[in-house]
Amino acid sequence: MAEGVIELDGKGYDEKTKSGVVLIDFWAPWCGPCKMQTPILEKVAAEVGEKAVIAKVNVDECPELAAKYGIRSIPTLILLKDGENKQQFVGLQQQASLVSAITAEQ
Numbered sequence: 001m002a003e004g005v006i007e008l009d010g011k012g013y014d015e016k017t018k019s020g021v022v023l024i025d026f027w028a029p030w031c032g033p034c035k036m037q038t039p040i041l042e043k044v045a046a047e048v049g050e051k052a053v054i055a056k057v058n059v060d061e062c063p064e065l066a067a068k069y070g071i072r073s074i075p076t077l078i079l080l081k082d083g084e085n086k087q088q089f090v091g092l093q094q095q096a097s098l099v100s101a102i103t104a105e106q
Helices: 013-017 032-051 063-068 095-104
Strands: 005-007 021-027 053-058 076-081 084-090
Touching: 005 032, 013 021, 013 053, 021 032, 021 095, 032 053, 032 095, 076 095, 084 095
Parallel strands: 005 053, 021 053
Antiparallel strands: 021 076, 076 084
């Protein structure tokens, strides 16, 4: 069951990221490039389907999660596999590069 892009916060974070491939977008509503990243993530979610969870974390609402990964600028996207940080992208990312990174972790 593909979920599309989901919102994560401190409560459901560990459960959603402990297994499988998860791409997390650390963002904020006031960030212009972050707004541009969202439709790209929706396309990535549609393309990868059940192969990965595509999620967003609002750094203003969840500063502890941003601190956990040392997020210094947004958007920053982190690719996890079974809870382990595999790759990090800083700045606006294109669909093809994200799908390629997700596919490589399968």
